[in-house]
Amino acid sequence: MIRFRQVAGPVAAIALLLAAGAAAAGGAEDAKQPRKPFKIYGNTYYVGSAGYSAVLVTSDYGYVLIDTGPKEIAAQVAANIQQLGLQLNELKAILVSDARPEHAGGIPELQKLSGAQVYTARAGEQKLHSDKPFKDDPREGAKMGAYPLIPQVWVVQDDQLLGVGNVRARAIETPGGAPEGMSWSWDACEGSKCLPAIYAADLEDGKGHKDSGARKSIEASLAKLEAAPCELLLTPRPEDSGGLARLEQAGGKEDALRNPGACKAYVQQVRQKLGMGGG
Numbered sequence: 001m002i003r004f005r006q007v008a009g010p011v012a013a014i015a016l017l018l019a020a021g022a023a024a025a026g027g028a029e030d031a032k033q034p035r036k037p038f039k040i041y042g043n044t045y046y047v048g049s050a051g052y053s054a055v056l057v058t059s060d061y062g063y064v065l066i067d068t069g070p071k072e073i074a075a076q077v078a079a080n081i082q083q084l085g086l087q088l089n090e091l092k093a094i095l096v097s098d099a100r101p102e103h104a105g106g107i108p109e110l111q112k113l114s115g116a117q118v119y120t121a122r123a124g125e126q127k128l129h130s131d132k133p134f135k136d137d138p139r140e141g142a143k144m145g146a147y148p149l150i151p152q153v154w155v156v157q158d159d160q161l162l163g164v165g166n167v168r169a170r171a172i173e174t175p176g177g178a179p180e181g182m183s184w185s186w187d188a189c190e191g192s193k194c195l196p197a198i199y200a201a202d203l204e205d206g207k208g209h210k211d212s213g214a215r216k217s218i219e220a221s222l223a224k225l226e227a228a229p230c231e232l233l234l235t236p237r238p239e240d241s242g243g244l245a246r247l248e249q250a251g252g253k254e255d256a257l258r259n260p261g262a263c264k265a266y267v268q269q270v271r272q273k274l275g276m277g278g279g
Contacts, residue, residue, distance in 0.1 A: 009026065028237045032072050032239075035244065037080035039252045041232065042190035042199060043167070047080035048089025049073045052102060053236050055199055056081060057186055062092035065116065066169075066184055066199045067236055068106030071148065077106060078113055096120035097201040098178050099127040103236050105148050118153045119162060121173060121247045124180030125153045132138065156182070176218030177203040183225060188232055193254055196229035198263055202236045203270050215276065222267045230263035241266060 031051025039045050040055070048054035052069030052198040054077045063086065065167060068077055078088060096104050096212055099120060107118055107128075120128065128150040156162065157235035158173035172183040181201035235241040241262070246265035 011181050017124075032212075035080075036077050037084050038248050039084075039248075040234075040247050041188045041195055041197075041252050041257050042193075044186075044188040044232075045084060046238075046244065047077050047084070048238075049076055050240070050244075051237060053234060053238055054080075054106075055234055056084075056086075056091075056168050057169070057188070058086065059167045061165030063090050063168075064093045064162075064164050064167050064169055064186075065091055065097060065110070066095045066234075067097050067103050068094065068110050070102050071105035071109065074109035075105030078110060085128045086121075087192065090114075091116045093162065093169075095162075095184050096124050096128075096180070097182055097184065097199060097236055099124040099147055099180050100178065101146065101148060103202070104128070107148050107150055108152075111150070118150050119156050120153055121157075121171075121175075121180040121182045123175070123178075124182070126157050127180060128153050138205065172198075172224055172228065174201045174203060174221035176214065176221045177201060181221065183221075185228060185230075190252070190254065195232040195254065195258055197232040197234065198225065198228055198230045198261070199234045199236075200225055200241070200266060202240075204240065204273055218250060218270075218274065219276065222270060225263045226267045228263060231258050231260050233259070233262035233266055235266070240269075 018108045031049060033050040035048065035049045035050045037045060043058045045056045046068050047056045052073060053067055054069050055066040057064045068074060081088060094107055096118065111118060127147045128228065137146065156171045158171060160171045162169045168186060170185045172185060174183045175181045183201045184199045186197055188197040203218060233241045238244045
């Protein structure tokens with residue numbers, strides 16, 4: 001098992017960053033609007049914006065953040081973590097589901113604030129080291145902005161288990177929406193009661209794929225998600241997995257959140273949206 005290197009250091013002030021991020025977002029960009037953080041279940045919290053997910057998993061020996069959203073909400077995410085009474089310098093790892101700016105753009109600022117290490121797939125490492133186009137990415141050519149530039153990125157492989165304290169996050173390679181697509185699984189626990197949780201990479205971007213090879217890649221990724229233990233599903237765009245209101249209204253209650261069919265329903269939803277049939 002890989003253990004994250006412990007990182008310490010002072011936490012930078014975020015008030016000016018928060019103001020700058022809010023101004024950059026603009027009133028028309030509803031997805032970037034601030035959202036009050038809340039506990040999803042046990043050690044798992046929502047700290048993202050209204051439409052871009054950032055999920056924090058905590059332990060007594062450090063935290064794991066899955067995705068950051070775009071750079072404009074980085075200060076929001078930092079403030080949300082602190083609003084929960086948690087310390088930014090306890091953030092030890094940032095896990096990437098997709099290197100594009102709308103999901104990973106906040107990494108540089110949050111890494112600077114916390115000292116956290118960044119983990120992604122091999123294709124994600126290549127993108128986070130360069131802002132040049134990648135021919136194998138179906139989104140290239142769209143006005144998606146530059147990839148965030150990260151000086152050091154750690155590469156993870158399929159089924160690799162990463163640990164921070166008692167948090168164990170398993171990497172699930174799910175390319176198709178992007179070559180670097182990586183989903184993550186862990187146990188969201190309240191004491192001894194746990195829900196098998198999955199943060200599923202954005203496979204709906206696979207609608208840009210037309211060739212048979214890409215469709216096979218998407219189908220293989222969907223098959224992995226369908227077969228994985230999954231009773232709590234989260235996604236980079238909250239609405240793809242039922243929306244934030246549903247999670248918040250559950251009030252952190254196990255019975256209200258537990259859904260053994262969550263990933264299977266999501267897989268069917270993606271197949272329908274991409275015109276791939278019922279699997």
